[in-house]
Amino acid sequence: MGNDGGSIPTRRELVKSSKGERTSSELFEQNLLNATFVWSTCILSKKSLQLPIVSDYLGRLYNKDSVLEWLISPENFGDGDAIVPHIKSFKDVVELKISKDENSGKWICPITGKELKAGGSKFVYLPECGHVFAESAFRVIDTDNCLECGSMYSKANVVTINPTTKADVEANKARMERLISEGLAHSLKSTSNKKKRKNGESSKEKKDTKKGKSMETIRNEETLRMTTKVLESVQQSINGRKRSEAVQDLYLKA
Ligand SMILES: [Zn+2]
Numbered sequence: 001m002g003n004d005g006g007s008i009p010t011r012r013e014l015v016k017s018s019k020g021e022r023t024s025s026e027l028f029e030q031n032l033l034n035a036t037f038v039w040s041t042c043i044l045s046k047k048s049l050q051l052p053i054v055s056d057y058l059g060r061l062y063n064k065d066s067v068l069e070w071l072i073s074p075e076n077f078g079d080g081d082a083i084v085p086h087i088k089s090f091k092d093v094v095e096l097k098i099s100k101d102e103n104s105g106k107w108i109c110p111i112t113g114k115e116l117k118a119g120g121s122k123f124v125y126l127p128e129c130g131h132v133f134a135e136s137a138f139r140v141i142d143t144d145n146c147l148e149c150g151s152m153y154s155k156a157n158v159v160t161i162n163p164t165t166k167a168d169v170e171a172n173k174a175r176m177e178r179l180i181s182e183g184l185a186h187s188l189k190s191t192s193n194k195k196k197r198k199n200g201e202s203s204k205e206k207k208d209t210k211k212g213k214s215m216e217t218i219r220n221e222e223t224l225r226m227t228t229k230v231l232e233s234v235q236q237s238i239n240g241r242k243r244s245e246a247v248q249d250l251y252l253k254a
Helices: 011-015 024-032 035-040 064-072 135-140 166-181 194-253
Strands: 053-055 061-063 123-125 132-134
Touching: 053 064, 061 064, 123 135, 132 135
Parallel strands: none
Antiparallel strands: 053 061, 123 132
16 A cells, blocks of 8 residues: 555645635545545544544544544644544544454455455445445345444444545435434434533533642631631730739739
8 A cells, every 4th residue: 555646745735725726625625536645644644544543424544543633632733624623522433443464464354355445445334343344245244233243233324434436425424414413423422412511521520629629628728727826816815815804803803
């Protein structure tokens, strides 16, 4: 999988968007047609694709660590907003489980042995488990279970990797539209996560509260020390007055 299938856009080229020039997303779309590029390069980091690899609903491939970096420090990616505006959390990607040929180390379909490569067979993955197959494997074996791990999958959720036909591109997009209407992310995890977000917030609040409490505790301790000192001195003065009153009394009584 060499990068010999045409020009590889540099990050600068991809972010070029001044008047009259193609925008980064246009350039990006154009380069999607450059099959070698999309099959060999993480289109987010422009680094060579290396396992672990994740994929979005469009069937594009990314290095997992690049996506992680994107999520943590988006400012490190000049054109990230144009390329992966839809990746806002790890729910928006699925980690792929790609079989390797033991001898060549090439990525292959575990059933048909076909190589996962530019210009090769149509490859798909099952978002339920992440296993990757040549689509033809399912023509041979018609099953509702993953051919590798046996877990149930839905045919409606199968994602075409780097689709090259308009029909496959549209199918990936239509699937995502359906998932959105069902409140699901590409990874089939719930997007509504109101409960989770609430939990998240409450745990954050808890953390903040904890932090607040500890700060408060420190402040309270300080206040307590100060107050104690003041009270002690007041007490002393009261005691003193009492003593003096008592002494006076003694004198008066005397
Ligand atoms: Zn599987």
